Amino acid sequence: MSILSKLSFKDQAFKLRESAILDAATIILGNKGYDLMTMDDVASNVGISKPSLYKHFKSKEELVGEALIRLIDGAIDFLADLDAALSPLEKLTALLEWALRVRLDGGIPFLPSTSAHVREMLMRNLKYIARIFKLNNQIEGLVVAAQKNGELSASLPTNVILFSYYARTCDPTVEYLQIFSKMSKDEIVSNMLHVTFSGFKPE
């Protein structure tokens, strides 16, 4: 075995461990949030020591940034894989449904409901900004298209629909319904989608 392939193998193992770290961080973030997630949590969850963790990510902020970037990329990939024949509204509905199901399965969606502190941290992360910018452009395009073709209200400012759409991906109603109602996941998703697009009023 050559030196080169040895290095490559090491590199692969390194990447695998990095992925395992990000998986753990994502799960813990979902359970406890940023402030309560500790680097000890992550390290012990992966089964490595804290200094090893710091060999992969030089700070807690960087680790969380990378974990969230991966989620954004997941959303971008999801959009890319959607049937191109779907209408803008159908695509928006599918993406929101996907995000809601991720949360119902204990995960976190592509846009966590961030505290002002976390939001500030992310705004300093240029790599994160670039990804969120790309995703935002795609979703904004879908909203504008849906407004143009009459699927969504054209009298509402696009920003209002766009930001409210993001807010629905991390709406705490999902957790309330999981805890305090006997509804199935499918029922929760269906009701959340209805409330998001049609509101509370009668048809």
Add this chain to the structure above:
Amino acid sequence: MSILSKLSFKDQAFKLRESAILDAATIILGNKGYDLMTMDDVASNVGISKPSLYKHFKSKEELVGEALIRLIDGAIDFLADLDAALSPLEKLTALLEWALRVRLDGGIPFLPSTSAHVREMLMRNLKYIARIFKLNNQIEGLVVAAQKNGELSASLPTNVILFSYYARTCDPTVEYLQIFSKMSKDEIVSNMLHVTFSGFKPE
């Protein structure tokens, strides 16, 4: 001056300081959230020392609990002061509008978007639970009445409307619009109300 009135005077001053502490805690909670609010913050903001602060509230949890109870009471009072001639939907709209305006002025509404950690803490606070139970009963009554008289959809489960309504009081869309749009407070409120009750779809 009698001893009794002296005590009463001292008592009054004590109450006044207590109120000032709760004011400060409420503002800091709004700015930084529970985890990042420190007792040093609160003490220095009020202009007292930390041990004095602990004479009033025996822990951070108790302080935050009392601050949030005061907010709940504010919402209960607001509902009680509403014109009795208003319809259920009009009352629900007025309360949500009030909560949104509180947030636009930098305050926090009666129901903060709590992390799982904070929610757990509050669930152990029996005094808090009692107040939230009272407020919830009133709001749930309004929702049921509005569903009965056709102002709100009767086909949606009451829980879905109720929890979504709570979620709107702390919807991050408000902050996004404040930061990223040029809309006035009135426009933000009006759009939030529209999206809440009528959704994104055309009329």
Add this chain to the structure above:
DNA sequence: GTCTATAAGGAGATAGAC
């Protein structure tokens, strides 16, 4: 009741051996 000073413990980050 209020303060100065400090305990007690948690958490991010690192030194240095292997």
Add this chain to the structure above:
DNA sequence: GTCTATCTCCTTATAGAC
């Protein structure tokens, strides 16, 4: 590259003087 052990700082909470 990984670990054990440690540094440093921050935060909750309190002891003890006045």
